[in-house]
Amino acid sequence: IDQMFIGIFILLLILKPIACVIIYDTTDDNAHGVRIAGNDQFIVYGMNLVMGFHINFAPYVPLPNCVYMNTSRDFYVYSLDVVFNNDNNTSDQLFTFVQISEQMSTQNIYFSIITVNKSLCINGNMSTAIIRDTLILNGTHQEYMLLKVVPSQKYACVFADTFALMFDIVNNEIIELKDSYTFYSYSYPIIPHAIDVTDTYVIGVAYAISYINPNIAVVIAFLCELQPFRSINYTTIIDMNTLTQTATLATTYNIANQMSIAVNNERQMAVFGFPLINVVLLLNINTTSTNTSQWNINIMRTDHGPPNSGFGQSVAWIDDKTVAILLYSINARSWSQSEVWTFAVDIPLQIPLSVFPNNQQILDVDFSVTFFQMVLWSNNLYLLVIYNFVILVPSQAPGYQSIWYNDEDFYSTIFQSAPCPSGTYKNEAGYGVCTICPPQTKNRGNEPAIECSSCLSNSFCPLGSIDDVTLINYTSYIQTFAYPDSPDMNNYDDIIVQNIFSIGHSVRCLIIAPLFWASLAIALCFIIWFIMTMGKVFNCQIIVRHRDNAKKFLKNTDIVGEGERWIGGLSSFAIVVLFGFTFWFAADYHQLYPIETSGPMHASCDTTMRNAIFDNALQLPLSNPDGSRWPIFDMLDAQPFTMSLDLINTGADCENITIQQNRPGVNYVTLSNLSCLMQPDNVTLTATFPLPQHQLEVQLNISGVYSIGGIRLCLRGPGIINGSSTLQTLDTCTLLFTTNETLARTSTVSVSLIK
Known part of the structure; x- marks a missing residue:
């Protein structure tokens, strides 16, 4: 028995250190807490x-930056936060931040105040820093430790698995340190996952082991008072009916259990993000009562994001009316797996006001970027991304x-300032993108624009316009025409009789009508006859003298009675008019x-008249x-094609344009014979290139941030004559645009030619 006892004791001695081994993943900076923070003076990344x-120190421009490394300290940082330096007059080179850490060799918990001197940063490296460590607990491993500095910058709050801490930063001393069971007055573990603070209270979200079923955890929101430091109450916000989470998963770190919360003290509201089920909750914080025991938290609204998107991975307030929501896995771009969406908070979070990254604010990297955490202050966006990297969008x-800037910093990138591109404007400060100009407004982009100017009323100014464009220079035209119908009357005698005795209803038809002019001639003849007759009746010597001369003349013009009667000469004038119009009609x-070379009919009221009879039967192309x-058909197959694309109302230059032929199963082929021309209006780019074959897929690429109001696609080919066969010259253009819109990021146009 003694030997068995000794064997068991030795076995326990061997197993005990194995069971207590803790693995610290130093490559995952998203684990166990928040290690990025910033204010208007500096940003820090643990x-x-x-x-x-x-x-990085303000002002936030690409470079300079500082890196401090001390491999002798085996401190695993869980969370940190920055302290604002209110004494810039005497110590403008000193910057302080605080952190909560666990010593990896002992599992001791330390609160550290770290002060760095900006002047000691040489060539991007800082060799020394003032570090004041305070031991909080001995040998007590924590899965989560969250730290926030109170807005007054005097205190810091830490919430962990087994304790809650309030620390005096100014005097470097512990104010309150309580174990979790005592602090929350709850008999089961509460594991905080996110906190935020004001000068009077702390709000946090956590997994709490259910007292009904200790194997299950629910999500709670808790409210704590700062003076005195105590827990007031907590409420379940995600219950077991919505999510069933095991106690084992709830009490250990994994990225699926990510939570985030951000408070707005002015609105007495908080935004809670829970990406595991893609929801964001809007919480009301009631702290109006002087009796702090009556303070409470209520759910105002629940918003659901896209499925499996990690909606709510991180949340932040931009101002009192807008919030930013991080989506962990939206898969929207090849170069970014995550996005930050901005919403108006007073309406359901359905359609974002803006999205980052976007076509103006791209991430110029060789890998797909994933965002883990987000911090916002003074409209600056600070992101912790994959591969131990941070991005600041000032x-x-x-x-x-702010646009991407390629620097040589291995750990971070700071976007740089740039004027709004042509066709956009921005009328307020912020990290966000410039807004595209509304329809019938424009911006040349020559200088920073806070608004877009008005376009001319008759110009082409769609969404995102750069300048006024007259579309008369880019009209559509085709070489096809409608197949005409055969005329109802095809006998020439019937056609000419109909033309002589029809007048029509328009002034033009009246002027060219033979019957109208013949009637005028008859009326004139009647007047002459009447005058000559009256002169004879009343024996007017003047009329009688001229009457004899007129009779001789009229007899000579008589084509009816062959010169026998002068009255026949009068009627001959009407006949001459009819014959004249008849000959004109015949010639026309x-x-x-x-019909291929003919124009409109001029000698008839019907301008569509055709001198042809058409057969409606299709003629089969038999061999x-x-x-x-x-x-x-051989001539059609051999006809070379040239395509021209007019990019209308765009800021793109020729250097931004490339043409490629896409071929299935193989890499694309770049078409090198590209002719590029900027039109006289300076906002229309024409790309012309020969097509290597008739059946193909051609892709035009535009690099850069440019909108396109519309395109005109032209296809041209030379004519060919081969014996009795004549192939006409091909020249057709089609204008494509949508009123008050701009071209989509990817647009497809299909062109089909029928023999």
């Missing part, structure tokens, strides 16, 4: 991988935006053949008796 931190003044009718095809 890097466990190199046992140090990365700092707030810019109206008329400017003759010019209507063939020749020897089996060969008609030559015209």
Whole structure:
């Protein structure tokens, strides 16, 4: 028995250190807490991988930055936060932040106040820093430790698995340290996952082991008072009916259990993000009562994001009316797996006001970026991304935006300031993108724009316009025409009789009508006859003298009675008029053949008249008796095509344009014979290139942030004559645009030619 006892004791001694081994993943900076923070003076990123931190100082421009590393400290940083330096007059080179850490060799918990001197940053490296460590607990491993500095900058709050801490930063001393069971007055573990603070209270979200079923955890929101430091109450916000989470998963770190919360003290509201089920909750914080025991939290609204998107991975307030929501896995872009969506908070979070990254604010990297955490202050966006990297998108003044900047910093990238591109404007400060100009407004982009100017009323100014464009220079035209119908009357005698005795209803038809002019001639003849008759009756010597001369003249013009009667000469004038119009009609009718080269009919009221009879039967392209095809088909196959694309109302230059031929199963082929021309209006780009074959897929690529109001696609080919076969010259253009819109990021146009 003694030998068995000794064996068991030795076995326990062997197993005990094995069971207590804790693995610290220094490559995952999203684990166990929040290690990025910033204010208007500096930003800091705690890097466990190199046992140090990365700092950038304001003003936030690409470079300079500082890296501090101390591999002798085996402190695993869980969370940190920055302290605002209110004494810039005497210590403008000193910057302080605080962190909560666990020593990996002992599992001791330390609260650290770290002060760095900006002047000691040389060539991006800082060799020394003032670090004041305070031991909080001995040998007590924590899965989560969350730290926030109170807005007054005097205190810091820490919430962990087994304790809650309030620390005096100014005097470097512990104010309150309580174990979790005592602090929450709850008999089961509460594991905090996210907190935020004001000067009077702390709000947090946590997994709480259910007292009904200790194997299950529910999501709660808790409210704590700062003076005195105590828990007031908590409420379940995600119950077991919505999510069934095991106690084992709830009490250990995994990215699926990510939570985030952000408070707005002015609105007495908080936004809670729970990406596991893609929901964001809007919470009301009731702290109006002087009796703090009556303070409470209520759910105002629940918003659901896209399925499996990690909606709510991180949340933040931009101002009192807008919030930013991080989506962990939206898979929207090849170069970014995550996005930050901005919403108006007072309406359901369905349609974002803006999205980051976007076509103006791209991430110019060689891998798909994933965002883990987000921090916002003064409209600056600070992101922790995959591969131990951080991105800062600084707030810019109206008329400017932040765009990607390629620097040589291994750990971070700070976007740089740039004026709003042509066709956009920005009328407020922020990290966000410039807004596209509304329809009938424009921006040339020559200088920062806080608004777009008006376009001319008759110009083409769609969404995102750069300048006024007159579409008369880019009209559509085709070489096809409607198949005409055969005329109802095809006998020439009937056609000419109908033309003589019809007048029509328009002034033009009246002027060219033979019957109208013949009637005028008859009326004139009647007047002359009446005058001559009255002169004879009343024996007017003047009329009688001229009457004899007129009779001789009229007898000579008599084509009816062959010169026998002068009255026949009068009627001959009407006949001459009819004959004149008849000959004019005949000549014009003759010019209507063939119809391919004829114009409109001038001698008839009906301008669509055709000198042809049409057969509606289709003629099949049968082979020749020897089996060969008609030559015209070989000529069609051999006709070379040239395509032209007019990109209308765009800021793109020729250097931004490339043309490629896409071929299935193989890489694309770049078409090198590209001719590019900027039109005189300076906002229309024409790309012309020969097509290597008739059946193909051509892709035009535009690099850069440019909108396109519309396109005109033209296809041209030379004419060919081969014996009796004539292939006409191909020249057709089609204008494509949508009123008050701009071209989509990817647009497809299909062109089909029928022989």
